[in-house]
Amino acid sequence: MKKTSKLFTTVVFSLLSIIMPVYADGAATEEPTEQQTQQKNECILLAIKCGNSIISIQDKIQLLKEEIAKGRTAYTREEIDTLKKKLDEVSKTLDFLLDR
Numbered sequence: 001m002k003k004t005s006k007l008f009t010t011v012v013f014s015l016l017s018i019i020m021p022v023y024a025d026g027a028a029t030e031e032p033t034e035q036q037t038q039q040k041n042e043c044i045l046l047a048i049k050c051g052n053s054i055i056s057i058q059d060k061i062q063l064l065k066e067e068i069a070k071g072r073t074a075y076t077r078e079e080i081d082t083l084k085k086k087l088d089e090v091s092k093t094l095d096f097l098l099d100r
Contacts, residue, residue: 040074041067045083057094061087 043050044063055063064087068080075083 045079057090060090
């Protein structure tokens with residue numbers, strides 16, 4: 001009985017270790033709702049809540065422009081200035097890489 005119990009527990013934990021990353025990945029790929037798109041993009045602004053996202057420099061420039069366009073409805077003046085500085089830095093990085 002103890003062997004069966006240990007085997008069952010081992011199988012359950014093995015299956016959970018396989019299923020949970022797949023479930024978490026599926027949750028991250030859901031389309032954002034309209035309310036979520038009107039909120040601050042904390043990944044771009046503060047580098048938090050980014051998950052496993054990897055974006056190209058061109059995509060980051062586009063995201064920064066979109067976030068800046070939201071203006072005062074989503075961001076404070078200081079946050080908009082921070083986004084503009086990040087846009088400038090990323091644009092300079094792209095220019096540097098293209099000039100090489």
